[in-house]
Amino acid sequence: MKTIVLYSSRTGNTRKVAEAIASALPAGTPCLDLTQPLPEDLDAYDCVFLGYWVDKGTADAASQKVLPRLHNPHVALFATLGADPHSDHARGSLEKGAALLPEGVEPVDSFICQGKVDPKLIEAMYKRFPPESLHGRNPQSEARHKAASTHPDAQDLEAAAAFARAVLRQLEGKG
Structure with a gap:
């Protein structure tokens, strides 16, 4: 099965996750930043893993340009965000990416x-939003940002690799 990993990363979070995913795929699987030239034969891949950083509840702009081009037989999406990955916001962000x-x-x-x-x-959010806002400077926002600052951690990266292995097993009919 011919696979490729594509990603967009603003702070390096999604790049780390993409590299963890690529490490769990067959040796030689390309892992490319969307700012690099993409292969002209992108349709030749059986499975594309595409990762994005969540921007305003959906895929970032670079990913929004590539997602509509993926006519491959299999697409697996992954993303990073500053919020709780088990939240409705996280779930909705994946759904909005898939809708593209x-x-x-x-x-x-x-x-x-x-x-x-x-x-x-x-800092831009703290300037733009009042303190009582979800994104304003307040103890809850500061706690969320502090918690997020340690991620993706080793557990996250292992979970990403396990995700990639599970996708391959599913596609190969073994899982």
């Missing part, structure tokens, strides 16, 4: 984990 795929293309599976938030973004 071409009609008839459904993700085989998806994975999301927490990642640190760009400090510049935190």
